[in-house]
Amino acid sequence: MKKRYITLILAFVMVAALALAGCGTKTPAGGDAGSAAAPPAASGGSEQAGAPGELVATGSQSDLAKDKIVIGGVRSSTGTNAIFEQTAFGPQYKMWVDQLNKDGGIYVKSLDRKVPVELKIYDDGSEISKTTQLYEQLLADEKVDIIIAPVSTAALFAVAPIAQKYGYYMVAAEGGAKELEKYIAQNPNVFSVLGYSETQVPAFVKFAEEQGIESVFCAYIDDLHGTEYWGAAKPALEAIGVEIKGEQSVPLVGGFDANAVINAAKASGADAFLAFTYPDQGIPIALSAIALNYNPKLYLMGPGGSYDFIGGVLWGASGIDPAVGMEGVFGWGGWNEKSSARAAEYSQAFREYWIDKGDFWLNADGTPNADGTVYQDWWGHASYYSVCEIYQQAIENAGALTDEGLIDNALLVEYTKDNSFDTVLNQELRFTNNILLDDMYLGNIGQWQNGTFEVMDVDDRRTADPIYPKPEWPTK
Amino acid sequence: MTLFLTVLINGCILGSVYALVALGLNTQYGVAHILNIAHGEFIILSAFITMTLYAGAGLHPLVALAVAGPIVFAISFVLHRTLYKRVKDMSANIGEFEGNAILVAFGIYFIVQNLMRDKWGSATSGYQFMAFPVRIGPADIAANNLFVLLWAVVICVVYYLFLMRTRTGKAIRAAAQDAGAAALLGVKINTIMALCFAIGGLLAAFAGVLISMKEPFTTVSGMNYTTIAFIVVVLGGLGNVKGAILGGFILGIVGYAVSTYDTGMMFAVFYLIVLVLLIVRPKGLLGR
Numbered sequence: 001m002k003k004r005y006i007t008l009i010l011a012f013v014m015v016a017a018l019a020l021a022g023c024g025t026k027t028p029a030g031g032d033a034g035s036a037a038a039p040p041a042a043s044g045g046s047e048q049a050g051a052p053g054e055l056v057a058t059g060s061q062s063d064l065a066k067d068k069i070v071i072g073g074v075r076s077s078t079g080t081n082a083i084f085e086q087t088a089f090g091p092q093y094k095m096w097v098d099q100l101n102k103d104g105g106i107y108v109k110s111l112d113r114k115v116p117v118e119l120k121i122y123d124d125g126s127e128i129s130k131t132t133q134l135y136e137q138l139l140a141d142e143k144v145d146i147i148i149a150p151v152s153t154a155a156l157f158a159v160a161p162i163a164q165k166y167g168y169y170m171v172a173a174e175g176g177a178k179e180l181e182k183y184i185a186q187n188p189n190v191f192s193v194l195g196y197s198e199t200q201v202p203a204f205v206k207f208a209e210e211q212g213i214e215s216v217f218c219a220y221i222d223d224l225h226g227t228e229y230w231g232a233a234k235p236a237l238e239a240i241g242v243e244i245k246g247e248q249s250v251p252l253v254g255g256f257d258a259n260a261v262i263n264a265a266k267a268s269g270a271d272a273f274l275a276f277t278y279p280d281q282g283i284p285i286a287l288s289a290i291a292l293n294y295n296p297k298l299y300l301m302g303p304g305g306s307y308d309f310i311g312g313v314l315w316g317a318s319g320i321d322p323a324v325g326m327e328g329v330f331g332w333g334g335w336n337e338k339s340s341a342r343a344a345e346y347s348q349a350f351r352e353y354w355i356d357k358g359d360f361w362l363n364a365d366g367t368p369n370a371d372g373t374v375y376q377d378w379w380g381h382a383s384y385y386s387v388c389e390i391y392q393q394a395i396e397n398a399g400a401l402t403d404e405g406l407i408d409n410a411l412l413v414e415y416t417k418d419n420s421f422d423t424v425l426n427q428e429l430r431f432t433n434n435i436l437l438d439d440m441y442l443g444n445i446g447q448w449q450n451g452t453f454e455v456m457d458v459d460d461r462r463t464a465d466p467i468y469p470k471p472e473w474p475t476k
Numbered sequence: 477m478t479l480f481l482t483v484l485i486n487g488c489i490l491g492s493v494y495a496l497v498a499l500g501l502n503t504q505y506g507v508a509h510i511l512n513i514a515h516g517e518f519i520i521l522s523a524f525i526t527m528t529l530y531a532g533a534g535l536h537p538l539v540a541l542a543v544a545g546p547i548v549f550a551i552s553f554v555l556h557r558t559l560y561k562r563v564k565d566m567s568a569n570i571g572e573f574e575g576n577a578i579l580v581a582f583g584i585y586f587i588v589q590n591l592m593r594d595k596w597g598s599a600t601s602g603y604q605f606m607a608f609p610v611r612i613g614p615a616d617i618a619a620n621n622l623f624v625l626l627w628a629v630v631i632c633v634v635y636y637l638f639l640m641r642t643r644t645g646k647a648i649r650a651a652a653q654d655a656g657a658a659a660l661l662g663v664k665i666n667t668i669m670a671l672c673f674a675i676g677g678l679l680a681a682f683a684g685v686l687i688s689m690k691e692p693f694t695t696v697s698g699m700n701y702t703t704i705a706f707i708v709v710v711l712g713g714l715g716n717v718k719g720a721i722l723g724g725f726i727l728g729i730v731g732y733a734v735s736t737y738d739t740g741m742m743f744a745v746f747y748l749i750v751l752v753l754l755i756v757r758p759k760g761l762l763g764r
Binding site: 078079080082083086087219222248249250251253255256257258259260261263264266279280283284287288290291292293304309313314315316317318475 | 482486489490527530531590593597598599600601602603604605606607609615616617618619620621691692694696697700701703704731732735736737738739740741743
């Protein structure tokens with residue numbers, strides 16, 4: 001019997017480790033980052049690539065021989081982060097590369113011609129140790145031309161020093177955190193596009209002040225994201241006189257009881273309920289709110305609240321139109337086809353491209369969209385596609401080859417620091433200390449109104465009047 | 477009083493699911509000596525089958541008990557008669573078999589999870605079923621949760637009676653106590669082992685059907701339930717049916733009570749309970 005208990009303990013440890021592996025992918029990974037690479041070289045880019053200008057070898061053998069540009073990346077096609085590769089940046093870069101190649105490839109300035117693009121993407125299984133190992137392989141051994149960023153904030157922490165060490169340029173898509181600002185300062189080859197607490201929390205606080213919200217209850221995910229958002233929101237709300245009627249952390253691993261969160265929030269009687277959580281927590285919490293008929297005056301879902309498909313998941317099989325079910329619910333981010341002509345153009349192009357390939361968005365029953373609907377993320381998608389545009393414009397305007405015949409990443413870094421970009425997000429998008437300031441975004445908070453995610457920022461980006469208080473959850 | 481009632485009722489709801497999840501694993505390990513790491517994957521597979529039947533074909537979720545149950549039962553039975561039996565035949569002793577079986581289970585875990593991801597994607601899935609509150613005393617309880625509690629209790633009771641009252645149940649209990657002696661007394665031990673593994677799968681399927689009615693899930697959330705099953709099994713006692721049921725309800729009530737103050741602390745308290753138990757009473761509450 002003793003042996004059986006030893007087996008049981010060993011198995012339990014293995015299971016716990018496996019269950020917690022998912023946590024590690026979404027939390028800051030200082031240890032991982034530290035072990036992933038040696039301290040970044042002060043000028044990693046120029047060390048490998050040489051000084052800008054010296055490397056433009058027009059007409060050289062390497063220029064003539066350059067027949068493709070290899071874009072490498074390590075993404076999470078499997079594991080807990082697969083949802084992001086499947087629905088966030090994944091559809092953007094795949095569409096971008098496909099469109100580039102249909103048009104003959106990407107124009108490289110020094111070559112004065114287009115070069116076809118090849119994707120070399122590895123799957124890390126949502127394990128950061130694999131992410132770093134595979135980036136080392138891509139950069140040190142396989143020597144791809146440029147790299148795209150990994151999936152999560154934690155992976156960005158781990159990969160940034162590797163990109164810096166090998167002198168690679170990297171524009172991050174998913175992931176963003178206040179902590180990342182300091183980290184980016186140490187790894188200046190890395191740029192970050194996605195908005196986060198720094199711009200979104202102040203936008204919500206302004207909104208709360210405008211609408212006279214008197215009290216809030218917050219459920220926040222117990223990782224970097226949740227603690228950062230709530231850590232920023234709590235003092236800011238208190239400063240404008242909003243009473244904090246309750247707060248609860250929510251575990252990253254599933255299996256928690258969302259009813260407990262909603263019962264506590266309901267008992268608090270707060271005006272606003274804030275769920276600073278990922279979809280994996282936000283969806284069960286919202287389903288509990290519906291089942292327990294919890295109707296605060298304001299309901300905010302964190303990441304995921306801006307996804308078109310959220311309505312389908314929450315209301316798809318209920319017989320109630322998801323647009324009616326989601327009426328009045330808030331989420332982070334915020335843009336729509338009314339935000340700008342450029343945004344509308346991109347949104348339509350995205351839908352048209354994916355309309356026949358909609359298998360990355362599924363209906364609530366798991367089947368591909370029968371109605372041809374291509375779902376958008378009204379927070380991230382504009383930012384993610386802008387990342388593709390930034391890469392493209394940097395190469396078009398500053399692209400040149402190194403002695404090794406690879407794209408000179410140092411030139412791309414320099415160009416990105418010094419120039420603006422014409423993107424979906426902003427037609428004069430410019431980085432400040434390698435991140436974007438508030439005025440670069442189309443919006444920071446949004447609200448579902450009649451099936452459209454309307455921008456609710458208290459300024460001229462707002463696309464509709466707010467609905468406050470939120471209407472009751474509909475019933476059949 | 478309101479808080480006490482809310483904790484008690486919601487804790488029992490949570491506990492009933494935990495008990496059901498643990499019963500399957502307990503049967504598979506207690507008799508067949510297979511610590512099935514892939515247990516949660518079959519729970520999730522059944523949840524997806526239920527959602528597909530409900531959202532896709534408009535069938536009542538309970539219909540899935542008659543669909544997902546036999547499917548997972550058959551898969552589990554075949555897995556035992558092919559993979560696990562072969563591994564057992566090649567193992568020198570039961571200890572070696574248990575170690576090897578865990579490795580096989582890990583392989584099945586990855587295969588099932590990836591097949592589900594290919595079929596249903598990675599997004600969080602779920603559906604609304606009986607999504608309205610019911611007033612019990614001072615507490616509002618979600619109707620779907622009460623429905624799940626009712627069915628989980630029914631399944632636990634039926635399974636307990638099956639073990640206690642039927643000839644097959646007695647053979648299973650005999651095999652659990654001493655497989656060698658049971659074989660000498662005429663119990664077809666290989667069939668019973670396979671049957672137990674399959675019954676474990678059947679209970680996982682039933683748990684998956686019920687879980688899908690009350691909470692959303694993803695293709696990678698199976699391990700959460702496997703972890704909970706392990707904790708309950710340790711708490712209740714290896715191979716003890718009553719222990720698994722009691723452990724499930726205790727853990728559910730403790731879990732909900734902790735969640736009332738901070739949901740994020742729930743798993744920390746669960747792990748603490750396991751640590752203390754393994755040191756103080758490794759047999760579990762009702763362990764043999």
